[in-house]
Amino acid sequence: MIVDTHLHLIYRNRLSYPWLESEPALNADFTWDTYQREARRIGISSVLHMEVDVAPEDISAETAVVEELAQLPGSLLRGAIASCRPEDPGFAAYLERQKANPFVKGLRRVLHVVPDDVSEGALFRENIRRLSGTGLTFDLCMLPHQVDKAIALIDLAPDVTFILDHCGVPDIKGHGYQAWESGVREIARRDNVRVKISGIPAYGDPGSWTLEDLKPYFEHVIELFGFDRAIWGSDWPVCTLGGGLSTWVATTQALLHGCTTEEKDKLFSANARAIWQLD
Template identity: 65%
Template sequence: MFIDTHLHVIDKTALDYPWLGGAAALNRDFLYESYEREARRVGIEAALHMEVDVAPALIERETDYVAGLAAREGSLIVGAISSARPEEEGFAALVERQQENPLVKGFRRVLHVMPDELSEAPMFRENIKRLSGTRFTFDLCVLPHQIPRAIELADLAPDVRFILDHCGVPDIKGEAVEPWRTHMREIAKRPNVVGKISGVIAYADAQTWTLDTLRPYVEHTAECFGFDRLVWGSDWPVCTLGGGLSPWAAATQALFGGCTARERAKVYRENARRIWGLD
C-alpha cells in the first residue's frame, strides 16, 4: 500500500491556473473522483494534495477547496502542501494562519520554472528560516542545475525538513546524467533533506521508456538518500504525460522489488506517516 505524497487536483471551474495555458496536455480538469478510482486500484491508501501553482490571489482558496475534498466521507486526502511565496512579505502571515490548520502539512514554491535567482533574494531566505521551529516542511521542485541553490536553502535552515521533488527532475528523455548525479549525491548529505520518488515517467519518452530507462535515476536517488529518507508520490496528473498512474505504480513495485519488505514499507508509506504526522 502507498501513501501518495504528490497528488494534484485540477478543477478549472473552481480555481485559476495561469500556467496551464502553456501546458496543452494538462489544460483540462483532472478531478479528485478520477484520481480516487485509479488510486484505490493500485493500492494507494492515503494522499497529500500538492499545490498546483494557482493564481497567487487564490492560494488560500485552493487550500479551502482541498479541505472540502478531504472532508468527504472516505476521502484519501489526509493533508495538503500549500502554495506559498517566500519572496513576499505576506509569507510570515500565511505561515501563522496555517499553524491553526491541521490539514496543511507544508509549503511549496515552484522554482524550476522561475529565474534561478529567486531563491537567493534576501526576503525569500529570511522567510524560509521562519519555518524553523514549526511543523511545516518545504518542498523543493528544482531542475538539476538548480540543486546547488536548493542545497543553500537546506544549509540556511538546518532544522527545517526539505523535500526534494521528483528525484531532482532529471532529464531522463535526454539521458542526461550530469550534473544531476553529482548534485544529488551532494544534497543528500544534508540530513534535513528527504528525496521524493515521484512520477519520473513524465520526464522519460512516453512511447519508449522501460524499467531500465528509469532504473539509474530511481536507484541513484535511493542510494543517495537511503531508505529512511525516501517517500513516494504519483505526481498525478503530470504522470499521465508518461503513461499514467497505474504504469507508474507498477514500475515502482518492480523497481523496488528486490528490496526487503521493511525497506519498501518505509518508502511507500511509513516515512510519510512519520514526516507529516499522519494517522
Template identity: 65%
Template sequence: MIIDTHLHLIDRSALRYPWLAGVPPLNRDFSYEEYAAEAQRVGVERVLHMEVDVDPADIEAETARVDGLSRQAGSMLVGAIASCRPEDTNFPAYLERQRANPFVKGFRRVLHVVPDDLSEGAVFRENVKRLGGTGLTFDLVVLPHQIPKAIALADLAPDVQFVLDHCGVPDIKGGAEHPWRAHMSEIARRPNVMAKISGVVAYADPGNWTVGSLRPYVEHTIAAFGWDRVVWGSDWPVCTLGGGLSTWVAATHALLSGCSIAERDRLLSGNARKLWRLE
C-alpha cells in the first residue's frame, strides 16, 4: 500500500492561487477525480492533501473544501496539511480552530518564495512553538541554502515534529550537491525532523532525467534520515512537470529495488501511518 502524503488539488473556480499565473503548465484545474483515476492504478490507497499556497483569505476555505471531498463515498483522502501564517498575531486563534478539526493533521508555510528572514521573526517562532504537544506536524519547504533556517526552527521547537519536503529541494537539473548534501546531513541530526521523498522529478531535467540522476539525492536523504524517518509523496500535479504520477511511482520502485520489504513498507506507508495516526 502507498500513502501519498503530498497531493495538491487546484480548483480556480472556488479558490484563488496568486502564484499560478507564473507557472503556465499548472495554471488549470487539477481535480481529485483526475488524480484518483491514476493513483488507484499505481497502488495509492490513502492520501493527505497538501495546501497549495492559496490567497490568505482562502486558507480555511481550502481546508473545508478538501474535508468535504473526503466525505464522498470511496474517497482516499484521510487528512490535510493546512496552510498557515505563523508570522501573523492571529495565528493562535487559527490554531485553536484547526485543532478542533480531526481532519487537519498538520500545517505548512511555504518558505522558499518569501524572504529568508521570515522564519526568524519572533512572532513566527513563538507561534511554531505552539504546535508542541498538539500532535500536529509542520512541513518545511526550503531551498538548499535555506536549510540552516529550517535547522534553526527545529532547534528552537524541539517538541514540534517537522517534515522536510522534497528531499530539501536539490538542484538535480544542475547536478548540484553542495551545500545541499552537507545541509541534509546536518538537519537529519535533529530527531524532530523527518524527510519526504517527493518532488524530485520536478527539479530534474524534464526531458532528460533518469532513475540514475535522481538516485544520489534520494539515497543520500534516506541514508541521512534512516528508514524510520522518511515518508513518500507524489507532489501531484507538480510531478506532471517531470513525467507524471505513474512515472514517479515507477521511478520510486526502481530506486527502492535494493531495499528490504520492511524498509520499503516503512517509506511508502508505515511511517506516515504512525506519524499522522492514520487508520
C-alpha cells in the first residue's frame, strides 16, 4: 500500500489561490472526491495534504478545510503540511498554534515563488531555528540555482527533518541534468534531509516524456539518499500535467524494477509512516 505525502486540493469557492491566474491548466477545482476515487483504485491507503500557496489570510482556513475532509467516513487523510511565512513577525505565534494541532505534521514555504533574499533574512532564519524540538518537518521546494539558500536553512536546524520536494525540481524537459545533479549531491550530504520522489512527470515534456527521460533523475537521487531516506508523493493535481495519478504510480513501479520488496516498501510507505508517525 502507498502513502501519498504530497496531495494538493483546490477549492476555489472556499479559498483564494492568487497564483492560479497564471496557471490556466490548474485553474479549476481539484477536490477530495475526485482524488480519492482514483487513489483507492491504485493502492493509496494514507494521504498527507500539502499546502497550495493560498492567499496569506487563508492559510489557517486551508488547514481547517483539510481537517474537515479528514473527518469524512473512511477518509484516507492523515495530516497536513501547512503553509507558513517565516519572514513574518507573527510566525512564532503561528508556530505555537501548529504545534498544538496534532493534525499538522510539518510546514512549507516555497522558495522559488519569492525573491532569493527572502530566505536570507535574519527573521526568516531565526524562525527556521524555532522548528528545532517541535517534531515538525519542513519541506524545501526550490529550483536548482537556489541550492545554497536551501543548505543554509538545513544547517540552521540539524535536528529538524527537511524534505526535498520533487527530487530538487530538475528541468527535465530542458535537459537540465548537469545544472541539477551537483546541488542535489551537496544537499544529500546532510543527514537530516529526505528526498521526495514526486513531481518529476510535470517537468518532462507534457506530451512526450518517457520512462527513460525520468530514469537518470530517479537513479541519481536514490544513489545519493538511498531507500532509507526517500519517500513518495503524487503531487496531484500537478501530476495531471504529465499523465495523471495512475500514470505516475505505474511509472514509479517501473522505475523500481529490480528493487527488493523491502526497498519498495520503504519508498512507498514505511519511511513516511516513521517520519510522521502515521497509523
